[in-house]
Amino acid sequence: MFFKNFLQKWETQSLSRIMLEAAPLACSLRDADNNILDCNQEALRIFGISKKAELVNRFNDLNPEFQSDGRPSREKATKLLRKAMETGYLRFDWMYRTLKGDPLPVELTLIRVPWKGGYAIATYSRDLREAKANEERMKEADRIAREMEVQARAAQAASEAKSRFVASMSHEIRTPMNAIIGMSDLVRTDNLDITQKEYFGDIKKMSHALLQIINDILDLSKIEAGRMDINPIHFNLHALYDNICSMSRFTAAAKEIEFRSAFDEDVPHVLYGDDIRIRQIIINIVNNAIKYTKEGFVEFRVSKITEDGREYIAFIVKDSGIGIKKEDFQKIFDSFQQLDSELNRGIIGTGLGLSITKKLVDMMKGKINLESVYGRGSEFTVLLPLVPGKSALIEKTESTDFAVSAENALVLVVDDNQINMKVALAFLARHNIKADSAANGLGAIRMVQQKNYDLIFMDHMMPGMDGVEAAKRIRAMDGERYKTLPIIALSANAVTGAGETFLNAGMNDFISKPIDPNALNRALLKWLPEDKVTVKQKPADHHSTAAPKGVMVLNKFQGLEKTLGDEDFYKQILTTFRNEHALDAKKLQNATGMGDRRLAHRIAHTLKSSAAQIGAEIVSQAAAQIEKALEDGGPGCLPEDFQELEISLKDAITELEALLCTGTSEAPARKASPREGPAAAGQALALAETLIPLLEKANTGSLRYVNEIRELFPPLEGKTESLISEIEDFEFKPALEILLEITALLKNSP
Ligand code: ADP
DSSP states (O other): OHHHHHHHHHHHHHHHHHHHHHOSSEEEEEOTTOOEEEEOHHHHHHHTOSOHHHHHHTGGGGSOSBOTTSOBHHHHHHHHHHHHHHHSEEEEEEEEEOTTSOEEEEEEEEEEEEETTEEEEEEEEEEOHHHHHHHHHHHHHHHHHHHHHHHHHHHHHHHHHHHHHHHHHHHHHHHHHHHHHHHHHHOOOTTSOHHHHHHHHHHHHHHHHHHHHHHHHHHHHHHHTTOOOOOOEEEEHHHHHHHHHHHHHHHHHHTTOEEEEEEOTTSOSEEEEOHHHHHHHHHHHHHHHHHTOSSSEEEEEEEEEEETTEEEEEEEEEEOSSOOOGGGTTGGGSTTOOOOOGGGTTOOOOSOHHHHHHHHHHHTTOEEEEEEETTTEEEEEEEEEOOBOOGGGSOGGGOOSEEEEOTTOOEEEEOSOHHHHHHHHHHHHTTTOOEEEESSHHHHHHHHHHSOOSEEEEESOOSSSOHHHHHHHHHHSSSHHHHHSOEEEEESOOSTTHHHHHHHTTOOEEEESSOOHHHHHHHHHHHSOGGGOEEEEOOOOTTOOOOOTTOOOOOHHHHHHHTTTOHHHHHHHHHHHHHHHTTHHHHHHHHHHTTOHHHHHHHHHHHHHHHHHHTOHHHHHHHHHHHHHHHHSOTTOOOOOOHHHHHHHHHHHHHHHHHHTSSSSOOOOOOOOOOOSHHHHHHHHHHHHHHHHHHHTTOGGGHHHHHHHHHHOGGGHHHHHHHHHHHHTTOHHHHHHHHHHHHHHHHHOO
């Protein structure tokens, strides 16, 4: 029995021993004086000790002199042990060190156990090295994350500061540029001598170049800040191609370079993509081709190709220019990189165009390839993924083949800059819109309360109350009309994101300054009430055959193309056309009235080709119809209806007059000899009557007539002076009133 009991006890103890040795906690038994009586394997392992005897002997070395709270280990251990003896249980963190001297943090649990009639303390140490190391790693990761966040915040603040800087710089620069470009478009140059005209021409050219540089820098900073958006729409690629060709042919002709173009038959006409950015890409490359070609040709081709199973639209631009060395192929796509080769000395550029082009192409998931032989020529190919568009979805407002007229519309322009205001009013006057003006946000609010405007053009940055604030306040005003009144931001701030600010402020749209006449045209069509707008179709591209009735706009590009881009020559031809054909509709009527078919045929035939020569396509077509009717009609059957020809010819002459009075060089003006008397009064009256429709159309070209009237009829000096000053101030309504007074005086003159 005893033996059995003994065996049982022995077995239990040995089981306990096994369990103790295998425990993942370091266990030891200590007496009241903290001497180790026994320990398990884990205790040896964590201290890095191989034998129990060593642990017992060197236990004191395994405690550092001080704990992490700064208290001496020995003193603290005695206290804690005593406490455990009293309470029976205690748990706390403790710092040991291994035999090698490395710190060994543990979670220590002390439990009082009976021992030899008294008590001992069983200790259980959980090794915290791994947990502490993890904690440290997490703390470090946390610290790094915080540091990165601080850095990111600083970078974001810096980037925002940069954006704000670019935005305000762009505003600062574009505002005066707007004035320079707008005013130089509107200024009259007929009283300048040749040198002055040349200077003036250079000012215009350079201000456009400067604007281009500013736009490039803005584009680049937008792309770098990730704020350049690609905004796809359904658009007519063929119209875009036509437009680019017209412009480029003209620029190339001025350098006596042949411009060839082709639009392959299988290329769809309607695409879905960002037409503005695609245009920017092509124009950059075509302009470069012309810029870096001294003689020969530039060829622009639009094709469809398939690569790696995907369809692309290929824009291929080939030139016979200076070429690029193979080692420079990559360089030219970097920002601010211009090649320093003998051949391109003296050619002005910023080295930004291709870098922007490349970035835009990348954003559209396209590719750009280059082949070139230095000294012989280059070929750039831009491949953009082909996404066919839907004709029905082409935005009506996208087209620029129309001109909006809205004489009954009530428009308010808000701008603090007097010159910009003048430019905006003059631009609106071209649409027969007489607008009110306000110099800041508060002024705008007052005006809006007084009158029922159809549309507001609101400048952004103004002293006092700015445009954004003004728009917000108008929207918050009581009354439905304040909620629906279209407000268009008119801002020199071209940075992306500005648009959002405007829309968030409750504005409807955004036009950037300098005002692009096409953008203004589109905005007027989009935002003015439909019943107040008349839309006149400009002569469409040369594919269209239907001649819109009663409207004529001279296509200057077409005309210039036919005179090899020589502006002076073109203007001479315009003058000849005016002198020889202005009365052709009347002459035709007389000839048919007299039954003179041959004369009528000659008039129609000559007019057909002369009109085509100056770019007056619709007149040419109307004349061609009459010519055909004269050929087809049987004997005695003569055309009688010349109304279409008459109206289009009249419009053409008005446009022609305007063209003759603008630009850098002028055709020789008709000279009026100063004299008085009935003949002079008659002539002056005729001129004054010609002037009336010009003034009604807000045409500053009308000034030349006023000068002639003044020379013809000096007694009117005072009146003509004030007329000139009103026209120069773009005050066409008072000008018209003075003109009517002049007409009345001339009619009554003896
Ligand atoms: P830049 O404003 O100088 O024209 P780009 O970025 O458009 O800037 O072009 C970078 C450089 O690439 C140009 O300075 C020019 O040296 C070279 N380059 C671009 N296009 C052509 C081309 N068609 N023929 C020859 N060199 C060209």
